[in-house]
Amino acid sequence: MSRLFDESLDTDTLDRNTAAALPRSLSESTLADALALADIQINGDRPWDLIIKDRRTIKRSLAYGNLGLGESYMAGWVDIPAIDQFIDRVLRARLDERVGHSVHVKAHALMARVFNHQSPVRAWQVGQRHYDLSNDFYQDMLDHRMTYTCGFWEQAHNLDEAQEAKLDLICRKLELKPGERVLDIGCGWGSFMRFAAERYGVECVGLTISKEQAKLGQALCAGLPVTFRLQDYRDIDESFDKIVSIGMFEHVGHKNYATYMDVVRRCLKPDGLFLLHTIASSDVNPTPDEWIDKYIFPNGEIPSFSQIMDAVTGRFVVEDMHNFGADYDRTLMAWHDNFSRVWPKYAQKFGATFERMWRYYLLSCAGTFRARRTHLLQLVLSPAGVVGGYHRPA
Structure with missing residues (x-):
């Protein structure tokens, strides 16, 4: 560095x-x-x-x-x-x-x-370089559940409340019921799975490409019907009542969007629901930011609205679309506040260049969402359409 x-x-x-x-x-x-x-x-x-x-x-x-x-x-x-x-x-x-x-x-x-920068071989790089950085560091920067995605701030007063509100919103959108089997593609440290298992009584399987996430996540979910797997999404072929993907689609890449949706389609029961939570770009054919790719999320790629719809069309019915991208600005600023507070603890370990890199990452991304050039979408998708129609929970 x-x-x-x-x-x-x-x-x-x-x-x-x-x-x-x-x-x-x-x-x-x-x-x-x-x-x-x-x-x-x-x-x-x-x-x-x-x-x-x-x-x-x-x-x-x-x-x-x-x-x-x-x-x-x-x-x-x-x-x-x-x-x-x-x-x-x-x-x-x-x-x-x-x-x-x-x-x-x-x-x-x-x-x-x-080029396909998100091939099965390259897909593991972001886990090794970003998510495996330090579990302690992420615990100090994130909310108490370690939720590394946009919070939902509509009625929240702090980061913990915003993240719990987001997790509960997803559970309600998926209409989770006790005993259902749920797949979490890109499960992180398991914040959603832990919340859903505790509050809604479901069984969860989570996929991650980060060894550190899987190790800590399994410990945090001890005693719950939650399983972590170090597995690429392309390799799973099982049946689930509901599927969720929260902040992972940004690592898929435009050459793999159709494959990704095919995987979800084959794993989702005919009457199931899939919730996709992803950043989306206003640009039609967005180019990955070279600084972010080099220093933060290798091989990452933010999809456009049209790219998402192209991948969904013919595979799912869009039951609901919800854009609360402005909330990512507030989430990133909260992460930056936490980072600034705990930085003295990590200064010697990571060094001054890392500090400037991490501040540039968090604050430049906050500015991007503030300018409304990027968005946060939650899509609820079904294989053939919910009978009688789908209604977003209040």
Whole structure:
């Protein structure tokens, strides 16, 4: 993590006053003009302004888009006091469509469309690099149930309440009944399975590609009819009354959406329900963010509304669609608050570069949801349509 890219960071980087005093280069004028459209200044004094400490930030950001800016922030070449506010402004002004269209960025987009980065072999990488990071770390950052997906804040006052409200909402949408057998694809540490088994009396099987999640999750669910499996979703072929997938579809990839839906269809009983909880992009053919792919979620890919519907069509009836994407902004900010509070406990273990990386991750994602460029969808699907119609619970 100490060496982010080929160029090493100078030890005597520019401070704000020195940077402001130097004449602008053409690239800096280009960036400044673009940022002005979002009311962002270079070396301004507002929380959402960029404070350039090393001029290489400018060229890297123009050439590599968010990858260049994110790496510059990790290296300390640039400071952004309120990353969430900066990203919100950038995306609302559609600046991502004005800058960052270099050969590199276009090549990344082409590679993402051509290759299957979520093959059965590569699917395990995100577990090893992200979810296996540290169970203790995630316990300190998340709610007490360890729910690493968007909370439902409609009547919640804190993160614990928002996550419990989300879990209960899913159970009610699935119309869970005691004794039913439920499959959780991408079960994490088992927060949903534990909640559903305790509150609704169901039996659960959860699939994960993280050894650490499976180990801790099984311990947390001790004494409950809950089973964790280290298994790729493509390999399961059993019958379940209900199926749920909460925050896993973002790891499937557009070349595998049809396969994913086929797996769910073959495992779901004819009168069953499937709830898909996933982030969705406003773009028609979204390109995976290169910084997120490199540092946070390898091989991740946010689906578009149309891609989801294409995969569902002919396989399921859409009984209900619910978008509460704005709640992810609040969830991410709550995670960031927890991270900031507990960081001293992990500073020596992970180091300063990790801290900046993790802040950029949480806050830039919060800004993306705040700008409403990404959404959080819950779809309730049935194989042939609920007789008499489906009614979303109040």
